[in-house]
Amino acid sequence: MTRAGFVAIIGAPNAGKSTLTNRLVGAKVSIVTQKVQTTRFPVRGVAMAGEAQIILLDTPGIFTPRRKLDRAMVRSAWAGADDADAVVHLVDVQAELAVQDGSAKPADKRGVIDVQTIIENLQGSKKKVILALNKIDGVKRERLLAVSQALFETGVYTEVFMISAADGNGVDDLKARMAELMPEGPWLYPEDQTADIPARLLAAEITREKLYLRVHEELPYAASVDTVAFEEKRDGSVRIEQTIFVEREGQRAIVIGNNGQTLKWIGQKSREELAELFERKVHLFLHVRVRENWAEEREAYSAMGLDFDV
Incomplete structure (x- = not known):
């Protein structure tokens, strides 16, 4: 009997949700950077485990929203959890321990505090919520057990897994449990499909990842x-034209760099990865434009699958 269902992976910013999603799927479906809050909309990754098909919702990080885009992202995360057959709450155990030790930096505390916010919102939920403690590398067992017990005693979770999404430690066990929780029924996607995300949007996400990898310190x-154009050519290649929107002229200069070197690096790295993902030659053309209020435009929200009216 085949199984198929949805699992929402929720957590504070930078908990490792995108890394875990990519690890479970076995392919890259979500961008990963050192910058928190880079996932802006739920990305559906399709993972196979025996006869079970697990559709993974890699949701935006849950944090205290300050602007309209933030509110839309947080609402999207909770909507993904509400619609899923099971929920995995991913917690950065090293960040939790840093808070307990008093060694967390002010910038770290925002995401860690939101672990408690997530727990409060999960209280009374009828969902099967799995606690996954991530980034366990180098953490002593007794400390892991202490954090696990403290969180489990909140009554929110049915079980606890200790994993490292980065190297795969413990991920197979978590994946097997997800498969068991999927309802019986036919698969929702072809067996070889790894993601439910339009190619144009995936291409834009890959370029945005390279953008943040290169200028994460300077660019907010x-x-x-x-992606303004996505054209398949007769020779089998694809021509992609993209526009990078920033809010100020100074940001445009940062993205372009001296003699265009920064933009050239972003384009080269994005082109290489897109060619590997699409398994064909990619012709990528990037433009940088200033649009001060892009984050307040309804069209931008629609393109990301977010609710503008929040």
């Missing part, structure tokens, strides 16, 4: 990438 979150 006020940047967006839009």
Whole structure:
């Protein structure tokens, strides 16, 4: 009997949700950077485990929203949890321990505090919530057990897994449990499909990842990438044209770099990965434009699958 269902992976920013999603799927379906809150909409990754098909919702990080885009992202995360057959709450155990030790930096505390916010919102939920303690590498067992017990005693979770999404430690056991929780029924996607995300949007996400990898220190979150053209050529290659939107002229200069070197690096790295993902030659053309209020435009939210009216 085949099984198929949805699992929402929720957590504070930078808990490792995108890394875990990519690890479970066995392919890259979500961007990963050192910058928190880079996932802006639920990405559906399709993981296979025996006769079970697990559709993974890699949701935006749950944090205290400050602006309209933030509110839309947080609402999207909770909507994914509400619609799923099972929920995995991913917690960065090293960040939790840093808070307990008093060694967390002020910038770290925002995400860690939100672990308690997530627990409060899960109280009374009828969902099967699995606690997954991530980034266990180098943490002593007694400390892991202490954090596990403290969180489990909140009454929110049915079970606890200790994993490292980065190297795969413990992920297979978590995946097997997800498969058991999927309802019986036919598969929702072909067996060889790894993601339910349009190619144009995936291409934009890959470029946005490279953008943040290169200028994460200088560039705030006020940047967006839009695939304005995606054309398959007769020779089998694909021509992709993208616009990087920023909010100020100074940000545009940062993205372009001296003599265009920064933009050239972003384009080269994105082109290489897109060619590997699409298994064909990619012709990528990037433009950088200033649009001060792009984060307040309804069209931008629609393109990301977010609710504008929040």
